Amino acid sequence: MTTWFTSDLHFGHARLLELSAGRGTAFASVEEMNETLVANWNSVVESAEDVVWVLGDFDMHGKDASLALVSRLNGTKVLVSGNHDACWAGMRDGWKHRSRYLEAGFAAVMDFAVTKLPPLGPEASATRVLLSHFPYAGDSHDKDRYEQFRLRDEGVPLLHGHVHEAFRERRTAKGTWGINVGVDHWGHRPVSAETLARHLDELSRTAG
Numbered sequence: 638m639t640t641w642f643t644s645d646l647h648f649g650h651a652r653l654l655e656l657s658a659g660r661g662t663a664f665a666s667v668e669e670m671n672e673t674l675v676a677n678w679n680s681v682v683e684s685a686e687d688v689v690w691v692l693g694d695f696d697m698h699g700k701d702a703s704l705a706l707v708s709r710l711n712g713t714k715v716l717v718s719g720n721h722d723a724c725w726a727g728m729r730d731g732w733k734h735r736s737r738y739l740e741a742g743f744a745a746v747m748d749f750a751v752t753k754l755p756p757l758g759p760e761a762s763a764t765r766v767l768l769s770h771f772p773y774a775g776d777s778h779d780k781d782r783y784e785q786f787r788l789r790d791e792g793v794p795l796l797h798g799h800v801h802e803a804f805r806e807r808r809t810a811k812g813t814w815g816i817n818v819g820v821d822h823w824g825h826r827p828v829s830a831e832t833l834a835r836h837l838d839e840l841s842r843t844a845g
Contacts, residue, residue, distance in 0.1 A: 641687060641689040641827035641828065642830065643827040645694045645798045646696070647697060649703040650667065653667075654667065659802055671706065678710050678826060678827060679711045681826055681829075682710070682711040684711070685712065685713070688715065689710070690715050692717045693717055694720070695719075697721050699722065699734055704741040717770060718770065720770065720782075720786075722738070725770075748786075749788060753765050753766065754831075754833055755830055764794065764834060765794075767794070768795075768796050768797075769787070770786075773788065777799065792813050796815070805822040814841065816833060816840075818833070
């Protein structure tokens with residue numbers, strides 16, 4: 638079993654092709670974007686036993702056509718909801734839509750979570766990380782939004798999405814690393830827990 642992480646797929650979001658230089662260059666239409674994201678996902682997530690954490694913004698507001706794509710994606714899928722998901726806690730009556738995401742094929746829907754990245758060697762220990770759609774700080778806009786929904790930085794590394802192409806990793810003022818697992822920085826496909834463990838270790842070593 639392999640654990641994967643991804644975020645900000647934005648299935649069905651046609652305007653994103655205008656807002657994102659990377660997506661506008663990569664995809665000629667929203668239909669091409671949708672199909673490529675599905676194919677890329679299934680090219681790395683091959684087993685039904687693989688777990689894929691989707692850290693928010695699976696689509697735009699839970700439209701039936703985009704939720705129908707969940708069943709085409711391999712693996713056991715867990716959603717940590719983001720501000721564009723209809724089931725997000727910050728959305729009015731968001732809790733009422735959680736059943737739709739579960740019925741579509743997500744094994745669970747939550748607001749944040751904690752897990753561990755695998756150890757890098759026999760003498761190493763697993764690394765505890767927090768999971769949220771939002772980084773500790775930073776945004777794809779000029780100022781940070783949704784601050785009341787962001788986790789407090791207590792020194793635990795954070796995996797997140799939300800910022801699209803703004804940055805892939807960032808260190809807080811307290812020295813805590815956050816890594817953006819959004820598809821725009823990882824070849825439009827999920828990234829494995831092993832890759833993130835190595836990347837976090839390299840960041841920590843480089844920063845001293």
